Amino acid sequence: MALEQEMATYRRELPQLLAQGREGQFVLIKMDQVIGTWAVDTEALAEGDRRFPGQPFLVKQIQRQEKPLPILMSGIHPCRP
Amino acid sequence: MPAITQALIDGHARLRVKLDVRDSLRTALATSGMSAPTPLEEEAMIDTGASITCIDREVVQRLGLLPVTKEEVRTPNGPPAGEQWDVYYLSLRIENAAGDFWRPAIRAVEAAIAHTGVKVLLGSEALENCVFLYDRRGHVFSLEW
Numbered sequence: 632m633a634l635e636q637e638m639a640t641y642r643r644e645l646p647q648l649l650a651q652g653r654e655g656q657f658v659l660i661k662m663d664q665v666i667g668t669w670a671v672d673t674e675a676l677a678e679g680d681r682r683f684p685g686q687p688f689l690v691k692q693i694q695r696q697e698k699p700l701p702i703l704m705s706g707i708h709p710c711r712p
Numbered sequence: 713m714p715a716i717t718q719a720l721i722d723g724h725a726r727l728r729v730k731l732d733v734r735d736s737l738r739t740a741l742a743t744s745g746m747s748a749p750t751p752l753e754e755e756a757m758i759d760t761g762a763s764i765t766c767i768d769r770e771v772v773q774r775l776g777l778l779p780v781t782k783e784e785v786r787t788p789n790g791p792p793a794g795e796q797w798d799v800y801y802l803s804l805r806i807e808n809a810a811g812d813f814w815r816p817a818i819r820a821v822e823a824a825i826a827h828t829g830v831k832v833l834l835g836s837e838a839l840e841n842c843v844f845l846y847d848r849r850g851h852v853f854s855l856e857w
Contacts, residue, residue, distance in 0.1 A: 633778070633779045633798060634779055634781070634782060634798075638782060638796075672801075672817075672819075673736070673816070673817050676734065676736055676780065676801055676817060677736040679780075680734070680736040680737045680739070680740040681736070681740050681743075684737065684740035684741050684743070684744045684746060685737075685740075685741060685744075685746055685778075686778075687778050687779070688780070689780065689781055690780050690781050691781050691782075692781075697783075697784050698784075699783075699784040699785060699786040699793070700762075700763050700764045700783055700784070700785045700786065700821075701761070701762065701763055701785075701786050701787075702759075702761065702762040702763075702764065702766065702785055702786070702787045702823075702835075703761030703762065703787075703788065
């Protein structure tokens with residue numbers, strides 16, 4: 632599954648990132664390594680693309696509580712692998 | 713401000729858009745001597761009920777997109793709460809003689825949207841700072857940026 636390792640790293644590092652006052656920032660993670668945090672997602676994305684062009688990496692907003700994104704149109708489902 | 717005004721199609725605001733890999737990835741691939749996919753031109757529909765843009769699997773495959781993050785998405789009849797959807801970043805362009813609308817990196821989720829008749833549902837995130845006017849009685853819409 633895509634990004635499974637990176638998501639596991641995020642969940643592992645989340646308490647420490649929150650303790651460092653980084654809530655709301657965007658963390659860049661490659662496999663089990665936290666590369667850094669940035670104020671906006673596009674900055675983290677650009678650094679990920681520069682370091683790992685064409686490779687998977689995770690950019691995730693550091694949040695104590697995840698906020699779901701709404702899609703109100705009916706009949707929309709995620710694609711399955 | 714650049715703007716487009718078009719007739720509604722079956723009551724929906726549809727328009728032609730160009731989709732590409734996000735700008736920072738295109739730059740990185742070129743710097744690394746790697747080839748990038750050819751941009752796509754597709755018909756999109758504006759979906760003001762969605763915050764995030766939805767793209768069909770064909771768009772993901774043809775642009776060779778890799779997910780960048782995972783987010784929980786809430787839909788009226790969708791998956792149970794807590795399920796994480798793959799989220800992609802891609803660039804979006806609407807060509808216009810007075811000045812293109814261009815976003816170097818918008819977020820999108822891959823979703824089964826074939827029943828809508830388009831491969832792209834443009835959510836409000838992608839259109840922030842735009843003025844969208846929907847005139848159902850006049851059968852037209854306009855988008856200003």
